[in-house]
Amino acid sequence: MSEIRVAVRRLLDSEQAAPYRGKPLVVACSGGPDSLALAAAAVYVGRHRHVPVHAVVVDHGLQEGSEAVAARAADQLSGLGCSGVETVRVTPGGGGGPEAAARRARYEALRRCRPEGAPVLLGHTRDDQAETVLLGLGRGSGPRSVAGMRPVDPPWLRPLLEVSRRTTEAVCAELGLSPWRDPHNADSRFTRVRLRTEVLPLMEDVLQGGVASALSRTAAQLREDADALDTLAEELRARVRTPEGLDAPALAENPPPLRRRVLRDWLRACGVPELSDAHLREADALVGDWRGQGGHALPGGFELIRVRGTLLVECGGRRIEERASDG
Ligand SMILES: Nc1ncnc2c1ncn2[C@@H]1O[C@H](COP(=O)(O)OP(=O)(O)OP(=O)(O)O)[C@@H](O)[C@H]1O
Incomplete structure (x- = not known):
């Protein structure tokens, strides 16, 4: 548990997260292990800092029993001591396939639900980051994709980008939580699932471990370069x-x-x-x-x-x- 608390504290104390000092925290929770563990750590940190911690569970209504999954997540979040737990039902629509529509609807709902000026904490882990980077590399995407997700991307905060999925699982077990297992996470029709279950384990084997953290370091270096270029571009834009x-x-x-x-x-x-x-x-x-x-x-x-x-x-x-x- 301490690793996750440290990760939350460190991100909140970072220079980039300075605008959020003293603001309430919102945790976006699917009911899965990553965001439940994140919520537990956020409640702990929030209590010490005297800031309320709200949780939002989005029910996309796409899978059978999604209402019960959301209710179960909300119960556990209240049990963890969140000061407010909101379940929001959305109706995903628009182009780009059901997954993309669900993501759009989710992010919109999360934006809407947060108190003015509050950040929304997301439970993306180092393993999610590794998958994102690999996906970008494999598709020949530009540096923006290969640089992965940012820890601070207002209003989103991702404190667990250096934390492994194994750790979030262990924290849930330690706290007696029963996280939801999204059946999509085991569905090999999704490219991301095959990266997770086939490609990354093979790379771990061939490279003898540490692949997720290596990919995450690569992403961090690219983000650093990208930030430097952005600053130069801003100056150049003013000149031209x-x-x-x-x-x-x-x-x-x-x-x-x-x-x-x-x-x-x-x-x-x-x-x-x-x-x-x-x-x-x-x-x-x-x-x-x-x-x-x-x-x-x-x-x-x-x-x-x-x-x-x-x-x-x-x-x-x-x-x-x-x-x-x-x-
Ligand atoms: N239905 C939802 N309601 C609220 N937040 C969500 C929901 N789905 C995803 N999120 C947020 O987005 C993050 C990343 O989503 P993703 O679907 O990649 O989850 P995951 O890696 O399976 O994590 P988790 O174990 O928390 O489900 C989650 O950790 C959570 O913070």
């Missing part, structure tokens, strides 16, 4: 900004990873939906490989246009400006 858009020749003098970040942040500020790394590379051709081509289609009906030396964003033939809040 013009009254209409961006100064393309000035941007072109910089290395592609920096250019792509400037483009990403600027497009985001113009209200363009998030671009994949691959799409950003294509858009960057207007900067780094310009042969007179005029524009590049973006999601959401937007277009990136190059008029001589200036990059502009248009939508329906109208020029779009950066939102002031992001400038």
